[in-house]
Amino acid sequence: MIEKLKESIPGLVVVVDRPATEQAPWWVDLELNGHSASIEWRPGLGFGVSSSDSTVLGEGSDEVYPDVQATLERTTKLFLDRERTRPPERAALRELRGTRKMSQADLAERLNVRQAAISKLEARPNVGIDTLRSAIEAMGGHLELRARFSDEIFEIAQSRRARPKSDKHR
Amino acid sequence: MDLSKEARLHEFYSRLRDAPASGTRDEAFRLLEEMLNEVEDELTAIPFDPTNWQNDGRLYPPQKDSMRDVQDHPTVKRFRTRGHNSFIGANGAIEIQRVGGAVEFTKVGRDGKGLWE
Numbered sequence: 001m002i003e004k005l006k007e008s009i010p011g012l013v014v015v016v017d018r019p020a021t022e023q024a025p026w027w028v029d030l031e032l033n034g035h036s037a038s039i040e041w042r043p044g045l046g047f048g049v050s051s052s053d054s055t056v057l058g059e060g061s062d063e064v065y066p067d068v069q070a071t072l073e074r075t076t077k078l079f080l081d082r083e084r085t086r087p088p089e090r091a092a093l094r095e096l097r098g099t100r101k102m103s104q105a106d107l108a109e110r111l112n113v114r115q116a117a118i119s120k121l122e123a124r125p126n127v128g129i130d131t132l133r134s135a136i137e138a139m140g141g142h143l144e145l146r147a148r149f150s151d152e153i154f155e156i157a158q159s160r161r162a163r164p165k166s167d168k169h170r
Numbered sequence: 171m172d173l174s175k176e177a178r179l180h181e182f183y184s185r186l187r188d189a190p191a192s193g194t195r196d197e198a199f200r201l202l203e204e205m206l207n208e209v210e211d212e213l214t215a216i217p218f219d220p221t222n223w224q225n226d227g228r229l230y231p232p233q234k235d236s237m238r239d240v241q242d243h244p245t246v247k248r249f250r251t252r253g254h255n256s257f258i259g260a261n262g263a264i265e266i267q268r269v270g271g272a273v274e275f276t277k278v279g280r281d282g283k284g285l286w287e
């Protein structure tokens with residue numbers, strides 16, 4: 001990865017900070033013309049990429065990628081376009097809808113329900129996965145589910161959709 | 171509303187400064203770990219999630235597996251995190267630096283000595 005980074009970004013200064021044990025996190029610090037980034041490699045878990053104007057002690061990596069290729073592509077773009085990373089934002093359904101500049105009426109129409117149903121949905125503290133998926137897909141997005149353990153992360157295979165009510169007693 | 175991460179870090183450094191000096195590396199590591207978790211528990215609503223290594227808005231202490239040796243200083247260990255190195259001496263002294271060397275925090279050990287003396 002280091003060699004490919006240096007090929008893609010001429011002049012890039014790369015410092016590898018290796019851990020005391022092979023399975024512990026590695027760090028790669030990158031700098032070019034005042035623009036900097038760091039890559040955190042957690043064997044078995046993936047690559048964290050961060051590039052921000054200031055970092056406070058104790059912050060995790062902003063963006064996480066599963067493999068070398070995705071990490072290389074993102075890191076190259078950060079330097080060639082002088083971009084900064086951003087951590088994921090926590091958002092409730094209402095906030096998500098707002099980021100898509102969509103009204104409750106718009107979403108209701110796409111889901112073929114009444115606006116009042118969207119209002120109730122957004123007020124609920126717990127939402128079923130199928131309902132959440134339908135709402136996010138209606139907003140133009142895609143729901144991903146991951147199970148995260150201390151030593152591995154798994155993408156959860158898409159669960160079967162609930163059977164329509166009319167099928168329940170067949 | 172949560173305090174900003176900068177304000178929480180300031181509070182952490184303030185409490186760390188006021189805490190009694192540590193006498194061993196393990197003691198200093200525990201102090202750093204417990205103090206930051208305590209500050210975060212009090213001042214942010216973001217739950218503690220040690221399996222999460224992506225930025226979730228909460229500040230986490232260095233982990234033991236991030237430890238590295240320090241060349242020419244066999245009694246000092248370095249704990250690497252995003253953008254920072256936390257140095258802890260066998261005498262319990264602590265120094266936190268930004269990657270690149272700028273010092274953010276120092277605390278002597280119980281013997282009254284710093285890391286590099």
